[in-house]
Amino acid sequence: MGKPTVHDIAEEAGVSLATVDRVLNERPGVRTMTAQRVHSAIDKLGYVRDVHAANLARGRQYRFAFVLPEGQSQFLKALREAIDEAGVGLRLERVALDTIEVPLNDSVGMIRGLEALQDQGIDGLAIMANETPVVRDMIAHMKESGIAVVTLVTDQPNAERDHFVGIDNVAAGRTAGVLMGRFLGGRYGRVMVVVNSTHARDMVQRRLGFDAVINEQFPNLHTLPSLEGHDEQERTATVIAQALANQDNIVGLYCAGAGTRGVTQVIAEQGLAERIVVIGHELTIHARQALKDGLLDVVITQNVGHLVRSATRVLRAKCDGRDIIASQERIRIEIVLRENLP
């Protein structure tokens, strides 16, 4: 006999298909005794349900929405593309992916956007947003109405999200730190650090990890206070150029946030590629080119495809009341050099 099916369970337990189904899906209206018989049959026969057949019968569609901040950064663009791409493949799996963009620091706009989603009858939400009370409350609200929620890229540890999909940013900062130190091979000097904003949680964490490693392992290096680039190329370029003019003996530059284009622009203009070790984040098309051109030495990155697939896997598991396989959902901190450019 092949794999046991509901029919086998029904026969073994001496009940009908409908009852087996009720037990399987933990729906009410089954006497404890009967349920027990079904459970024994399941155990005895080693039954494991065919999810695809179940979804087919159920006509079930999972509707998930990705909430991203508005913005034109290459990372966001790549993320949006990854969502669209995954969406195509997932149609066959009966999951529909939507993306909505909410203004970054406009709570009203955000609330409105999320409420619209709720009305649309969404099953799950992956949200990438700064940590604010408004977002925290919205997440609580969503969870209450039975919507699964994961945070994406930046965590909201104080919110009741089901899971965080993204990298460990302290470890990412440490990784940047050790590469910076080792690539500099004992040279003495100062290291500049650029972040989007000194308030953003992920920036704080990366900076923390970076400094910890430099302080522990590389006494020859001195890290300077964070410069703020605010996700903008121009602004990033300006603050860096300024700092370069005011400080001598800069040997390294760690760009912990977006705005890599601003960084490479200055490096190229001032011909610093050979003299300064530059480490950035996120393998955007721009960063790829910069690696090839030698304007960037290392890129620390997370695979946007993995982010999206992990988020949908987790949301689906939550919707089905299944546990996730934690090891499979851990997002890697990838190190990319010109040599191992994928």
Next chain:
Amino acid sequence: MGKPTVHDIAEEAGVSLATVDRVLNERPGVRTMTAQRVHSAIDKLGYVRDVHAANLARGRQYRFAFVLPEGQSQFLKALREAIDEAGVGLRLERVALDTIEVPLNDSVGMIRGLEALQDQGIDGLAIMANETPVVRDMIAHMKESGIAVVTLVTDQPNAERDHFVGIDNVAAGRTAGVLMGRFLGGRYGRVMVVVNSTHARDMVQRRLGFDAVINEQFPNLHTLPSLEGHDEQERTATVIAQALANQDNIVGLYCAGAGTRGVTQVIAEQGLAERIVVIGHELTIHARQALKDGLLDVVITQNVGHLVRSATRVLRAKCDGRDIIASQERIRIEIVLRENLP
């Protein structure tokens, strides 16, 4: 109306379900005219078939076998575990995974093993083996009998495999080379290279990439002729210890093959961790520990889970006559330091 189904196509084309199905699956016995009507309907309605429903109806089981060399290396062990693990999840997708192990340099044993597989009615094969005429012929033979074949980890470019699942080993060697050079930060000295065998194709490629980078970019370094460790810890330790005794000013060690344990053993015994930059391959449990202990500076690795999943995805696509999404099947060359240990 929701997504179009076979019923919609049948109605639109004015034919029966059976005919739609014949066209969909390119089975013979349909007049060109009729087929054309069906195709128009498909295009017009934007039909895309529900693979899961199809598989359900078909009762189809994909049977794939992984052919691995016998051996106790941690990498092989991890690979076998990854296969077993993937197998569990894939049962629900109607694919059954088997692993067979064939003796490394015993053509008769290998032929026997593969023939047994063929008799079992396998649909696809993922094979990891040294490049030999016997293997090449077996692959040709398999392909002839309609079995999909991918090579795994080590390619067989001269065989008629459908696809290669593994990393670009030249690029991997280059990656090791640039990390070696940069971590040494301008120090002068000699770099030892250990391989499994100077004949194995992947070893040749890694060595090639490694030397190319060192020669191009790091004139301060001199690479020594390859030592052979033959996948064995003891032997690796011996050849390394010997070389260390005979050569002075060794500043780096690149272990391009297995036998990392032999390497770290010598490094630990002789207290060289601080003085020599050591780069190995494959993130086995042993390598993890060595990274943590500082006995290994860098591990270049490929994710065994990805290897297995990619292999099964490709085999499935080939069985279904579908194209693969190349970008999704590219196996990354991962760089692991203590800091970004997953």
Next chain:
DNA sequence: CTGAAAGCGCTTACAG
């Protein structure tokens, strides 16, 4: 609290 029957989207003999 329980069951018989129809149906999800596709495929497979079988009959014509």
Next chain:
DNA sequence: CTGAAAGCGCTTACAG
């Protein structure tokens, strides 16, 4: 060359 009917493993009203 084409079609009507049954079935894959599950779920869903509906009836009792």
